Amino acid sequence: MTKILFSILFLFSIVSYSQDFSLSGKIIDATTKEPLEASTIYAESLKDSTLVSYTISDQKGAFELEGETGLKEVNVIFSYNGYKPLVMNVSLKKNVNLGQVQLEEMAEELEGVLIVGDRVPITIKKDTLEFNADSFKTKPDASVEDVLKKLPGVEVDSDGKITVNGKEVDQVLVNGQVFFSNDPKVATKSLPKDIIDKIQISDTKTKEQEFSGEAGDGESKTINLTIKEDKNKGYLGRLAAGYGTDERYQVNALLNYFNNKKRLSFIGSSNNINNSGFSFDEIYDMVGNTSGGYSGAQESGLINNFGNGITTSSNLGASYANSEKGVYEIDANYFFGYSDSYNDQKTSRENILPDSRYFTENESNFDGSTNSNRGAANIEYDVDKTLRVTVQPSLSVNRTNSINRNSTVSMDETGDLINTNDRTTVNDGFQRNFSNRMGIMKKLDTIGKLISFSFSNDNSQNRSTSNLNSTREVFGDDPSVEEVNQLSDINNRRNSYELEARYRHPLTTKLFLDVGYEYKNDQRDNAKDVMDYDEDSNGYTQFNESLSSDFNFGNIQQSPFIGLRHNGDKLNLRVNASYVLTDLKNEDFLQGTSFSNSYKNLLFRSRIRYTMGKNRRLYLRYNSGLSIPSVNQLQPVPNVNNPLNVVIGNPNLLPSVNHGVDLNYSNYNWKERSGVFIYTGLDIQKDKVSAISTTDENFLRTTRYTNIDGNYRGYGGIGFSKQIKKDSLFTLKFNLRPRLNYGRQVSFTNGVELKAKTFDVSPFFSTTYNYKELLEIEPGYGITFNNTKYNLDNIEDIEYTSQNASLRLTSFWPNNLIWGNDLRYTYNGNVGPGYKKDALFWNMSLGLQLMQDKGTLKVLAYDLLDQNINTRRTTGEDFIQDYQGTVLQQYFMASFTYKFDQFGGKKPNTGSRGRRYYN
Incomplete structure (x- = not known):
C-alpha cells in the first residue's frame, strides 16, 4: 500500500514540471470578416498527431487555447463547419497571440464528396455537439462507455447512467437507429470504441420534432454513435x-x-x-x-x-x-x-x-x-x-x-x-x-x-x-x-x-x-x-x-x-x-x-x-x-x-x-x-x-x-x-x-x-x-x-x-x-x-x-x-x-x-x- 501511495504522489507531482502555454486570437470569415462563433481550435504533436489541447471560439470569434505539455512545437488546426480547415505550425511560448485567423468557405462539391479535417476532436453543429472518438485516448479494447467518461461535460456513474451537463441521456442510437432497446447501457457497454467514428450529442426529440426539424425540449439528451466507414460492413462478436x-x-x-x-x-x-x-x-x-x-x-x-x-x-x-x-x-x-x-x-x-x-x-x-x-x-x-x-x-x-x-x-x-x-x-x-x-x-x-x-x-x-x-x-x-x-x-x-x-x-x-x-x-x-x-x-x-x-x-x-x-x-x-x-x-x-x-x-x-x-x-x-x-x-x-x-x-x-x-x-x-x-x-x-x-x-x-x-x-x-x-x-x-x-x-x-x-x-x-x-x-x-x-x-x-x-x-x-x-x-x-x-x-x-x-x-x-x-x-x-x-x-x-x-x-x-x- 505504501508503494501505491508513493506512486500516486509522484504522478501528481509531475504537474509542477509541465510547461504552460497559451495561444490566443480571433477567427473570422476571410470574405465577410465576420467572426466565426463555435470554431474548433486544437493542437496536435508533430510526431504522431496526438491531441494536446483544444477549445471553442466565443461569440466574437475569440479563442484562447491553453494547456500543459513538454513539446516545444505543435500543429494548431482551425476548423469550422462548411469552411476549409487551416493548419499552423506554432512554437510554444508562455503567451502567443496569433492575431486574426481567416478561414475560407468551402467551394460547393459533388454530392457525397466531403472535405473536412480528419481529426477534429469536437465540432458544434447547430444543436449537436460532435466528438471524434479517436481523439480521446483510452485503454486497448475500450468500450463506448470508456470513451464517454473521457468526454468533457459527460458523466457515467457506477450503474452506467449517463448525464451531459446534468441532463440524463435517455437513449443511445447507432447510425441514427435504436440498438436493441431504449436502454442506453446495451450499446455503451457492449460496443467497442474502436469501431466508433463520431459521438453526437443532442437534445432528445419527439417524433413530431424530428419530422418538423425543430429543436428538442432540452429536458434529456440523445447520443448517436456513427460507425467508421471501414467498420460499417462486416460482423463483430x-x-x-x-x-x-x-x-x-x-x-x-x-x-x-x-x-x-x-x-x-x-x-x-x-x-x-x-x-x-x-x-x-x-x-x-x-x-x-x-x-x-x-x-x-x-x-x-x-x-x-x-x-x-x-x-x-x-x-x-x-x-x-x-x-x-x-x-x-x-x-x-x-x-x-x-x-x-x-x-x-x-x-x-x-x-x-x-x-x-x-x-x-x-x-x-x-x-x-x-x-x-x-x-x-x-x-x-x-x-x-x-x-x-x-x-x-x-x-x-x-x-x-x-x-x-x-x-x-x-x-x-x-x-x-x-x-x-x-x-x-x-x-x-x-x-x-x-x-x-x-x-x-x-x-x-x-x-x-x-x-x-x-x-x-x-x-x-x-x-x-x-x-x-x-x-x-x-x-x-x-x-x-x-x-x-x-x-x-x-x-x-x-x-x-x-x-x-x-x-x-x-x-x-x-x-x-x-x-x-x-x-x-x-x-x-x-x-x-x-x-x-x-x-x-x-x-x-x-x-x-x-x-x-x-x-x-x-x-x-x-x-x-x-x-x-x-x-x-x-x-x-x-x-x-x-x-x-x-x-x-x-x-x-x-x-x-x-x-x-x-x-x-x-x-x-x-x-x-x-x-x-x-x-x-x-x-x-x-x-x-x-x-x-x-x-x-x-x-x-x-x-x-x-x-x-x-x-x-x-x-x-x-x-x-x-x-x-x-x-x-x-x-x-x-x-x-x-x-x-x-x-x-x-x-x-x-x-x-x-x-x-x-x-x-x-x-x-x-x-x-x-x-x-x-x-x-x-x-x-x-x-x-x-x-x-x-x-x-x-x-x-x-x-x-x-x-x-x-x-x-x-x-x-x-x-x-x-x-x-x-x-x-x-x-x-x-x-x-x-x-x-x-x-x-x-x-x-x-x-x-x-x-x-x-x-x-x-x-x-x-x-x-x-x-x-x-x-x-x-x-x-x-x-x-x-x-x-x-x-x-x-x-x-x-x-x-x-x-x-x-x-x-x-x-x-x-x-x-x-x-x-x-x-x-x-x-x-x-x-x-x-x-x-x-x-x-x-x-x-x-x-x-x-x-x-x-x-x-x-x-x-x-x-x-x-x-x-x-x-x-x-x-x-x-x-x-x-x-x-x-x-
Whole structure:
C-alpha cells in the first residue's frame, strides 16, 4: 500500500514540471470578416498527431487555447463547419497571440464528396455537439462507455447512467437507429470504441420534432454513435464464459452484423450473479450486483424478475434495423427472458400513533420465477418529403409464479406481545400486453405549417390464482385466533385508447399557434372470486362475497388545447393550456351498485429555454398534471392479503392535481475545461390520495383513502466538473455534486392529522486520474444527512447519517496484464440492533490479454473481505423502518472472453484535402 501511495504522489507531482502555454486570437470569415462563433481550435504533436489541447471560439470569434505539455512545437488546426480547415505550425511560448485567423468557405462539391479535417476532436453543429472518438485516448479494447467518461461535460456513474451537463441521456442510437432497446447501457457497454467514428450529442426529440426539424425540449439528451466507414460492413462478436466457487457462473454472447444502414444483432446470456449480462469489460464485468437487489432492465426487455435478492437469469434476444434516407426506417427486436429469484429479508418498524407507538418485527422468505417474451418495432415511412407515417407496436407475454412466507410480531412500548401473524401466499400469474401507436404527420408548407394525427391503444390482461393461508393470533385481555385459508381467482382486463389531432399554424417565421383535441377512453374490468376452504368438502367451495368483487371502471377524458411556441435563436418558448373534462364511472356488478363523477380542470404547461451563446442555457418549466385514483384505491372491497392491515378503497376519491416548477442553468467553459449545472424545483400536490389508518387496541390496522392537501416536495443541487490534461501524459477529472431534498407528507392516524417534514443534504465528490494508458484511479465519497420532524410533541424527531466511499484502481501495466480493484465502504447510521451498520466491499480482478488481444483470461475475487450487506433505514409520515435483505456472498471465478470481428467496408478518407498549411 505504501508503494501505491508513493506512486500516486509522484504522478501528481509531475504537474509542477509541465510547461504552460497559451495561444490566443480571433477567427473570422476571410470574405465577410465576420467572426466565426463555435470554431474548433486544437493542437496536435508533430510526431504522431496526438491531441494536446483544444477549445471553442466565443461569440466574437475569440479563442484562447491553453494547456500543459513538454513539446516545444505543435500543429494548431482551425476548423469550422462548411469552411476549409487551416493548419499552423506554432512554437510554444508562455503567451502567443496569433492575431486574426481567416478561414475560407468551402467551394460547393459533388454530392457525397466531403472535405473536412480528419481529426477534429469536437465540432458544434447547430444543436449537436460532435466528438471524434479517436481523439480521446483510452485503454486497448475500450468500450463506448470508456470513451464517454473521457468526454468533457459527460458523466457515467457506477450503474452506467449517463448525464451531459446534468441532463440524463435517455437513449443511445447507432447510425441514427435504436440498438436493441431504449436502454442506453446495451450499446455503451457492449460496443467497442474502436469501431466508433463520431459521438453526437443532442437534445432528445419527439417524433413530431424530428419530422418538423425543430429543436428538442432540452429536458434529456440523445447520443448517436456513427460507425467508421471501414467498420460499417462486416460482423463483430463477443463470447465470454466464467465459472467459480459456490457454483457461480456466467455466459455471454453478442453478435452484430453491419452493412451500411442495415444491422442485425443477437444477444444471449445466462448467470446466477445478478448480472444483466450484456457487458464485456475485461476487468469489471462478471461481478454481479453489489447491493444484492437486481432490478434487471425491463425497459430493454432483457429480463423480467422480482427485483430483490439473488437472481438466476437467462436471456435471448435479436434486433434488426434498416433504413433508406427519405423513404423508410425500421427497427425491431425480440427478447426471451427467464429468471428465478429468492430473497430472505427482515424489517424492524416503529409505528407512530398520536398518543403512543408500537413495534413490528417481520421476517419473510420469497422465491419466485418468471419467463417473458417481448417483441417491439418502430416503423417510419415517408410517402414523400411532406408526409410521414409511423407505427410502433409492442407485445409482451409473461408467466410468473411465486411463494412468499411471512412471520410478523407486534409489541407495545414495554415490549409486551400484542399480536402475531404467520402467512403463506402462493401466486401463479399470466400477463399479456399489446400496445401500439400510429401517427400521420403532414407538412402543409415550408415555413412550419403542419397537421398530425395519432392513435394509440393499450390492451392488457392480468390473470392470477392466489392461495392465502394465514393464522393471526391476538393476545391480551380478549385473546383470539383467526385462521384464513382462501383461494382467489383474479382476472383483470384493461382496454385503453387515445386519439389526438393537432394543427400548427405559423404566425410569423418564429411564432407558431398550436390547436388540437385529445380523447382518451380507459376501460378496466376487475373480477376477483374469493373461495374459502371448506373442511367438509375438503376443497375451496365456499364463496366469500364480502371479499369478492366484479368491477368495471371507466375513465373518459376529453381535452381541447391551445398553445403558442416561439422558436428563436436564443429564446425558445412554449405555453400550452388544456381544458380537461373527465368522466369516471364505476359499476359493481356483484353488489349491484354504481357511481359516477365528472370533473373539469384547466391545466397549463409552459417551458422557457434561453440560450446564452453555444455553451450556456437557462431552463424554466411549469407543469400542471392530473392523476386519476387507481382501481384499488377506489374499490370499497376489503383487501386482507395482510391480516394485520386491511385495506379498503374509497369510491368518492377526487383526481389529484400536481403543480410542478423547476429551474436549471448549465454552462460549459471550454477554456477552463469546466462545467456547471444548477437546478431547483418544487412540486405541490392538491387533493393527493393519501392513507387514513385506524389502529385498534390490539394494533390491528384498517387503511382507507381520502384526498388531502398540504403535500409538497422540493429539491435542488449543483453539479460541477473540471478536467485537467497534460498532452498524452495524464488526465485529471473531478466532479462535485451536492444536492438537497425537502418535503412534507400529510396523513391521518386514528383521526389525528400527522405531518412529517423531511430534509436531507447529500454532498458527493469524485475524481478520475489517468496516467497515460497505464493507470486509472477513481476515488469518490458521499454523505447524506437525513432529518424528519413531526408536528406532534410526543413524537421525537429523527436524525441519521449514511456515508458511501469508493475507490476503483485499475492498472494496465505491464503489457497485456490488467489488474483491477473496486472498493466500496457503506455506513448506515442509527439502524437498530441486529442490523449491521457498515461494511467494506472489495472486488479484485486480474486479467491477461492473449491471442493478439482477442482473448482475455481473468480471475475474479468477489467480496474479498466477505462483508457485503444490504441494509437501509427509511422514514415516513407515521413510521421508521430498518431493512436487511439477501445479498450475493463471496465467490471466486475464472473466466475467458474472446472477441472476433471482420470488416470489409470502405476505407476512411485519411487525407488532408481541403486543409491549408501555414508555417
